[in-house]
Amino acid sequence: MSILASNFAGISSPNPFWLASAPPTDKAYNINLAFEAGWGGAVWKTLGEDPHPVNVSSRYSAHHDMYGNLIGINNIELISDRPLATNLSEIRAIKRKWPDRAIVVSIMVPCKEEAWRTMLRKVEDTGADGIELNFGCPHGMPERGMGSAVGQVPELVEQVTAWCKHYTRMPVIVKLTPNITNILQPAHAALRGGADAVSLINTINSITGINLDTFEARPNVDGYTTSGGYCGPAVKPIALNMVSQIARNLDTQGLPISGIGGITTWHDAAEFMVLGAHNVQICTAAMIYGFSIIDELTDGLTQWMRNKGYQALSDFIGIAVPHITDWKYLNLNYKTIANINPDACIGCGRCYAACEDTSHQAIQPSIYKNQKIYSIIEEKCVGCNLCEMVCPEHDCITMIAQENKKPYLNWTQHPNNLMCEKKIEKVTA
Amino acid sequence: MRQKINFSNTVTDNNYYFDDIEPPLTNKEAMEEASRCLYCYNAPCITACPTHINIPNFIRKISTNNLQGAAESILEENIFGGSCARVCPTEILCEHACVRNTHPESNPVKIGLLQRHAIDNLQGEYPFTRKSDTNKKIAIIGAGPTGISCAHKLAQLGHSIDIFEKESKVGGLNEYGIAAYKLVDNYSELEINKILAIGNINVFTKKTLGENFFLDDLLDQYHAVFIAIGLAKSKKLNIPGELQPNVLDATCFIHTIRQHQVQQNLNGKSAIVIGGGNTAVDVTVQLKKLGAGKVTLAYRRGHQHMSATLKEQQLAQLHDVHKETWFNPVKIAPLTNKKLAVTFDIHIPETPKETVTLTADYVFKAIGQNLSTQPLFKNNQNILSVQQYRIAVNDNYQTSLPGVFAGGDCISKGQDLTVYAVQQGKEAAENIHAYITGN
Ligand SMILES: Cc1cc2nc3c(=O)[nH]c(=O)nc-3n(C[C@H](O)[C@H](O)[C@H](O)COP(=O)(O)OP(=O)(O)OC[C@H]3O[C@@H](n4cnc5c(N)ncnc54)[C@H](O)[C@@H]3O)c2cc1C
Numbered sequence: 074m075s076i077l078a079s080n081f082a083g084i085s086s087p088n089p090f091w092l093a094s095a096p097p098t099d100k101a102y103n104i105n106l107a108f109e110a111g112w113g114g115a116v117w118k119t120l121g122e123d124p125h126p127v128n129v130s131s132r133y134s135a136h137h138d139m140y141g142n143l144i145g146i147n148n149i150e151l152i153s154d155r156p157l158a159t160n161l162s163e164i165r166a167i168k169r170k171w172p173d174r175a176i177v178v179s180i181m182v183p184c185k186e187e188a189w190r191t192m193l194r195k196v197e198d199t200g201a202d203g204i205e206l207n208f209g210c211p212h213g214m215p216e217r218g219m220g221s222a223v224g225q226v227p228e229l230v231e232q233v234t235a236w237c238k239h240y241t242r243m244p245v246i247v248k249l250t251p252n253i254t255n256i257l258q259p260a261h262a263a264l265r266g267g268a269d270a271v272s273l274i275n276t277i278n279s280i281t282g283i284n285l286d287t288f289e290a291r292p293n294v295d296g297y298t299t300s301g302g303y304c305g306p307a308v309k310p311i312a313l314n315m316v317s318q319i320a321r322n323l324d325t326q327g328l329p330i331s332g333i334g335g336i337t338t339w340h341d342a343a344e345f346m347v348l349g350a351h352n353v354q355i356c357t358a359a360m361i362y363g364f365s366i367i368d369e370l371t372d373g374l375t376q377w378m379r380n381k382g383y384q385a386l387s388d389f390i391g392i393a394v395p396h397i398t399d400w401k402y403l404n405l406n407y408k409t410i411a412n413i414n415p416d417a418c419i420g421c422g423r424c425y426a427a428c429e430d431t432s433h434q435a436i437q438p439s440i441y442k443n444q445k446i447y448s449i450i451e452e453k454c455v456g457c458n459l460c461e462m463v464c465p466e467h468d469c470i471t472m473i474a475q476e477n478k479k480p481y482l483n484w485t486q487h488p489n490n491l492m493c494e495k496k497i498e499k500v501t502a
Numbered sequence: 503m504r505q506k507i508n509f510s511n512t513v514t515d516n517n518y519y520f521d522d523i524e525p526p527l528t529n530k531e532a533m534e535e536a537s538r539c540l541y542c543y544n545a546p547c548i549t550a551c552p553t554h555i556n557i558p559n560f561i562r563k564i565s566t567n568n569l570q571g572a573a574e575s576i577l578e579e580n581i582f583g584g585s586c587a588r589v590c591p592t593e594i595l596c597e598h599a600c601v602r603n604t605h606p607e608s609n610p611v612k613i614g615l616l617q618r619h620a621i622d623n624l625q626g627e628y629p630f631t632r633k634s635d636t637n638k639k640i641a642i643i644g645a646g647p648t649g650i651s652c653a654h655k656l657a658q659l660g661h662s663i664d665i666f667e668k669e670s671k672v673g674g675l676n677e678y679g680i681a682a683y684k685l686v687d688n689y690s691e692l693e694i695n696k697i698l699a700i701g702n703i704n705v706f707t708k709k710t711l712g713e714n715f716f717l718d719d720l721l722d723q724y725h726a727v728f729i730a731i732g733l734a735k736s737k738k739l740n741i742p743g744e745l746q747p748n749v750l751d752a753t754c755f756i757h758t759i760r761q762h763q764v765q766q767n768l769n770g771k772s773a774i775v776i777g778g779g780n781t782a783v784d785v786t787v788q789l790k791k792l793g794a795g796k797v798t799l800a801y802r803r804g805h806q807h808m809s810a811t812l813k814e815q816q817l818a819q820l821h822d823v824h825k826e827t828w829f830n831p832v833k834i835a836p837l838t839n840k841k842l843a844v845t846f847d848i849h850i851p852e853t854p855k856e857t858v859t860l861t862a863d864y865v866f867k868a869i870g871q872n873l874s875t876q877p878l879f880k881n882n883q884n885i886l887s888v889q890q891y892r893i894a895v896n897d898n899y900q901t902s903l904p905g906v907f908a909g910g911d912c913i914s915k916g917q918d919l920t921v922y923a924v925q926q927g928k929e930a931a932e933n934i935h936a937y938i939t940g941n
């Protein structure tokens with residue numbers, strides 16, 4: 074068995090890379106191509122009740138960086154716009170053709186027990202491996218009382234999850250919306266409702282830009298747009314944070330997590346997994362590059378696991394979680410200082426502009442081998458990382474941890490903290 | 503017999519090493535270059551690579567910090583990925599097809615240099631294993647890129663291979679022919695050691711087909727025979743004065759400099775190189791790098807007819823090589839000062855014919871190679887069919903004799919380039935496998 078073999082909430086797949094519920098999983102044709110390319114599983118594009126929704130044209134818009142790379146996309150597409158019966162018969166055929174791959178069906182119906190019961194019976198009949206409850210779609214569907222309108226109300230999340238657990242034997246994955254202040258509340262609600270797992274994140278409310286000649290935004294539908302769902306590389310930090318919150322919170326710890334949001338490379342995937350995701354789902358990267366990236370994803374993860382000596386995914390899932398803690402437990406006596414390698418410095422002065430104007434005036438111009446370069450004034454450096462971040466040269470600025478022999482001291486113990494706790498204990502998780 | 507080349511009359515106070523003509527990319531350069539690849543669908547660069555390396559795939563592995571995986575992707579299709587990255591004329595192959603050649607960048611992704619970056623950073627052995635033993639034995643004649651590539655694929659498939667090689671070292675033209683600034687130091691040897699580490703390949707050097715053994719002997723002992731002897735005989739000019747000292751074979755000259763780590767200074771000596779292909783350019787550039795004075799490249803037709811690629815021609819120009827076109831040599835005569843006088847007819851179309859004479863210390867012939875005319879069979883009866891002066895084969899690399907296959911420079915298929923040699927060796931191996939296992 075491959076070292077990438079995955080078991081997520083009882084659903085097995087040859088690797089932990091699933092396609093997220095979205096256009097790439099809209100129909101049998103796409104999913105066939107994906108499985109031929111080697112994807113481990115797919116969450117079918119969200120199914121709703123008949124009559125099926127209708128979509129607008131155009132549907133997506135882009136957020137490019139200065140070099141023209143796509144760092145995020147926004148969409149105003151609804152759930153599946155094909156008849157339910159068509160989707161169900163294709164799901165059945167795909168599962169029969171690809172028994173070793175995970176086929177999970179995403180569902181969104183109104184918050185009525187009977188609606189869920191009816192849909193679950195139909196989906197279960199296809200032989201699918203599990204269901205994912207779409208409580209996340211931020212556009213269109215919430216106006217009809219579904220999607221993120223449900224995901225933002227923990228009571229509803231719990232209620233619908235409980236219905237699903239009652240009416241099906243399939244594993245129930247609850248997909249969470251990031252359009253909420255505290256992700257732990259819906260995650261905990263899902264757990265209370267009996268969810269087998271959560272998946273996150275769905276897309277984030279967004280407008281990617283305005284045309285300053287027409288004053289219209291994209292995606293442009295006859296001169297108008299609406300708030301759309303944002304995803305792709307730019308949302309990864311938000312998703313990673315939310316995944317880690319659920320992984321390290323005492324109430325939700327151990328709940329299997331399917332990590333989603335901006336995953337583009339094997340490296341991104343590994344980061345989600347060490348922060349507690351048991352598998353990952355990908356949408357935008359597949360939409361940008363096509364299905365063949367699965368080869369680079371699986372090969373990259375395999376090579377990394379080999380280098381690390383890991384035999385199975387379980388060897389590293391969650392191992393970075395203990396390194397995340399609350400601010401109040403950070404060591405206030407830890408000190409790091411920037412160091413500029415004079416041989417690598419090209420004298421661009423970006424670090425100086427950053428530190429001089431906006432930080433701690435800890436950088437000065439200097440001369441080295443007759444060249445104008447910059448150097449650090451160590452006494453003034455607070456170790457903020459800003460200069461290291463703006464420096465265009467690799468291995469030029471490094472942050473160096475200082476050996477100051479001071480003991481661990483956190484905010485709960487600090488004299489400036491008037492609520493200073495008497496008991497001194499080091500807490501890491 | 504190979505000519506002996508003697509530079510004892512040159513001053514030796516100043517020695518030369520051959521450095522990489524194109525230095526390797528640094529990590530940062532490789533990351534930046536890799537990020538220029540568009541990850542094309544059905545990428546034209548893959549089709550343009552004779553070995554069909556999955557180029558977008560390996561480049562994406564580089565840009566996602568997976569150098570090991572990148573190298574493995576390359577080697578899977580091209581076991582000589584390391585030397586091909588250095589010697590391929592990418593300007594007429596993969597990089598020619600790269601979509602980045604078009605507006606607005608007009609600069610292809612540097613596929614060759616990225617390929618080198620991946621292979622150079624591969625840790626440990628080449629990642630290949632043999633299938634279980636089939637107890638089938640195959641004889642391969644010639645240990646150039648074609649023979650070694652075939653041997654490696656056959657070993658992977660579980661067969662046992664004996665290679666018979668004329669020279670004392672393996673590698674063929676990788677070892678003895680490629681310009682010293684393309685494959686520096688003993689790269690060829692190091693690479694082949696890694697390839698042969700797969701096992702079940704025995705190499706017998708200093709064994710020449712037609713002298714030490716014959717095809718008849720092999721056919722009794724092996725399930726199949728693969729001929730990969732390249733083109734061992736240099737073409738002649740067939741003009742008066744060709745056989746005197748200091749009229750040298752280009753390939754022999756390169757052979758000599760390739761076998762010495764440190765080179766002697768040519769100390770301003772002049773040379774005329776006759777030919778218009780990449781080999782001719784290779785010689786001119788190597789002469790200049792060894793300190794030669796005036797070096798003239800004399801070609802019998804126009805520069806648009808030269809088979810040397812534009813990039814190679816520019817390289818010669820960069821090294822201050824004089825190029826003369828429409829120069830057709832008719833006679834070489836010795837002068838009293840030990841120099842040589844070469845007389846050329848100048849045949850520019852639609853202009854009156856002229857005659858000029860150039861003098862130089864050396865004349866190099868770089869007008870191509872032919873199949874050696876050594877007998878292949880004991881009874882001295884050459885019964886392998888020949889086509890366009892090379893061994894004739896069908897689509898499956900089968901010669902006119904059952905069980906005897908041939909590939910590489912010695913057959914009339916593909917171009918005479920290392921990368922075609924590798925591909926033909928690989929394809930021939932698959933056909934030989936099918937032949938001996940009956941499927
Ligand atoms: C000077 C020169 C420069 C070149 N530069 C480039 C370049 O930059 N890039 C590029 O892509 N290609 C280049 N080429 C072409 C490339 O080297 C060849 O296409 C390639 O090496 C062919 O591989 P091969 O294995 O078929 O033949 P070879 O490499 O010629 O190998 C044949 C082997 O068979 C052995 N052999 C010959 N006769 C016998 C016999 N009777 N018995 C036993 N063994 C025998 C030879 O010793 C040799 O080892 C160059 C060629 C030359 C001549």
Ligand SMILES: Cc1cc2nc3c(=O)[nH]c(=O)nc-3n(C[C@H](O)[C@H](O)[C@H](O)COP(=O)(O)O)c2cc1C
Binds near residue numbers: 147148248306354358
């Ligand atoms: C065009 C588009 C349509 C989507 N449709 C759905 C959907 O029907 N159901 C759903 O649960 N998520 C949907 N999503 C969200 C994705 O499944 C995923 O959660 C999100 O895009 C974040 O992952 P990514 O950064 O890899 O794209 C959609 C995303 C896009 C771009």
Ligand code: SF4
């Ligand atoms: S990607 Fe295909 S469907 Fe979409 S706009 Fe372009 S051509 Fe039309």
Ligand code: SF4
Binds near residue numbers: 417420421424
């Ligand atoms: S940003 Fe980096 S390269 Fe530029 S001056 Fe500062 S240290 Fe030197």
Ligand code: SF4
Binds near residue numbers: 548602611
């Ligand atoms: S053609 Fe050029 S840009 Fe496209 S995949 Fe090949 S190397 Fe990359």
